[in-house]
Amino acid sequence: MRALINGPQGLHLADAPDPKPRDSQVLVAVEAVSLNFGEVAFRSPDTRSKHVSGWDAAGIVIQAAADGSGPAVGARVVTFGWSGAWAELRAVDTTELAVVPDSVDLGVASALPVAGVTALQAVRRLGPVVGRRVLVTGASGGVGRYAVRLAALAGAHVIASVGGPQRAQGLPELGAAEIVFGPEGLSEPVYGVLDTVGGAQLAEAFYRIGPDGVVLAIGRASREATTIDFEVAGTKSARGRLENFNVATPFADDLAYLLRLLETGRLDPQIGWRGPWRQAEEAAQALLTRRVPGKAVLDVES
Template sequence: MKALVYDSEARHGVRFAEVNQPRPVPSEALIRVEAASLNFGELAFADRQLRPGQVFGKDAAGVVIEAAGDGSGPPVGSRVTSFAGTGGWAELRAVHTGDLAIVPDRVDLAAASAVPAAGVSALQAVRRLGSVLGRRVLVTGASGGVGRFAVQLAAKAGAHVIAAVGRPERGHGLADLGASEVISGTAVASEAVFAVLDNVGGPLLAQALEQLEDGGIALSIGWASREPTVIDFESLRMRGGRRRLEPFSVSGPFGADTAYLMDLLRSGHLDPQIGWRGSWNQIDDAVEALLGRRVLGKAVLDLAT
C-alpha cells in the first residue's frame, strides 16, 4: 500500500513509499484512511520519534473495513477518527479500538482528522489545571493546532484566556474562538495569570513563568521554538509564593476524549481550525506551510485526491 514514511535524506524527511499492509491484532480495527492531519511536533522531531521507513501520522480518519477480532470497537462501515503514535499517513491503518472514536454523520472526515492529537492534548492540559472558572489562563503558541484548541476549551471552561502569538497576523480569529486578549511577540500579560499552557518553550516559557500568580501552574506542552529555556529562579524566589512548572504529556487510551471532542464538533461548539487542506500528493507544500508558520491551526491531507 501507499504511505508517507520517514527518510532523513528526503525533503522535509518525508517521502512516499510502498509498504506492507498492516495486520491487525485482535484488539485493533482496520481503517481505510480518507483524511489525515499533520502535527508540528511529529515533523519537527521526526528523527527522535521514528525509525527510517516508518509510517508517519498520529491522526487519521476514515471507514472501518475490518472490525476488531475481539469484538470491541465499531463495526465494518463505521466512520471513525483515530489517535496513535504512528501509521496514520497511509491508505490503511490498524489501530487499537480504545483509540478510536465514531465520527458523527454531520461531521466531515477531514475535520474529524484534525482533532485527535492536538485536541486531546489541549483537553487534557486544560483538565490538568483544575477549575479555571473566572481565572486568567495564558496560552502561548495560540495560533497553532494545540493552541487554538486550548483557547476554545479553556474559554468554554470559564477562563479569561490570553492568547499569545508570534506575529499579529497569527492572532487572526482567536477572539472569535474565545480569547479575551490577544498579544503578539511576547508572553507578558496585562496582569498576573493563574495558569500558562505553553506550546513554544525557549525564552517565551521563561517569560511566561514570570507572569504566574502565587499558587499558579505552567504546563510545558510543546517546544515549537526549539530553543532552550533558561529560568531565573532567583527572580522567582524574590517574588515569593509558590509556582509550579510541569512537563505535560498526553496519556491514552484516547478514544473517550476524542469522542467528547467529536460531540463538540457535531454540536458546533468546537471549530477544527483547518488552515490548510489539500491532496496528500501535496505533502511538501503542507509541511513547508506548517513548519514555516504559515498555517493558522491545522493542516489536513485528503488521501482520495
C-alpha cells in the first residue's frame, strides 16, 4: 500500500507493508485523513521501519472484525488510533471508530477524532459550566475551535483567546461571547480555562482564575516550558487548581456523539485547509506556521 512517511524532505508518499488486523479490528480503505498540530510539530524523522504515523482517518470497511464486533463490510467509518492513519489501509480496533451517517462527508468526519474528542472530554472535565466564564486559549486551532463550540453548547460564557484579529474569524459564530488577544486581555476572573498553548499563556491564564476554578493544560502549541510564580498567583487571588489533561480512550461513544452534532448542524469541524495527500507537507507547514484556522484534511488518492 501507499502511505505518508516522514523523511528528511518532510512527509512524502512511499510504499509500506499492508496492516494485518487483529481479531478485534476492522480493515478500512482510507479516503481521508486529518492532521493535528501535535503529531506534526513533534513528529520523528526516523523512517528506518517505514512506520506509518497518523491519528485520524475516515473510510470504508473492507474487512469486518473476526470476533464479530463492529460494523460490517461497506460501512462508512471514522477511526482513531495513535498510529496507522496516514495510509491507504488501516487496521483499527472496533472500540475506536464510529459509523458515519450518509449525509456526512468522510473528509469532514476525519476532522473529528483527536481534536473533537479532546475538546469534548475537556469541557466535561470542567464540570457544570452553565452561565460560567470559560477561557479557551489557542481558540483558532483545531482543538480550540471545537472547545469554543462545545463549551457554548454546554451553556458557558466563552471567551476565545487568539493571537490577533485575523485568527478570530468565525469564532463569534461558534459561540464565543468575547474575543481577547491573550489572557492579559481578560476584564475579570474566569471559572475555567481550556489551554492549548502552554508556556507563558498557561501561566497568565492560571493567574486569572477565580475561586474554585480550574485550568486544564491540554496542549503545548507554543512549544515553550511553563513557569508559574505562585507568589504572583497569590497577589492576583488565583485560588483554583491546575490539571494536566490527557484525552482518554476508547473513542467510539464520543465519536458517535460528535457525529450526531455534525449531522444535525450543531457542530462545524472548521476545516481551514483541504487538498490531496500528495500535498501533505504543504498542509503540515501551514499548520506549523498558524496559517490554518481549524483543521487540515488530506484526501487519499490512489
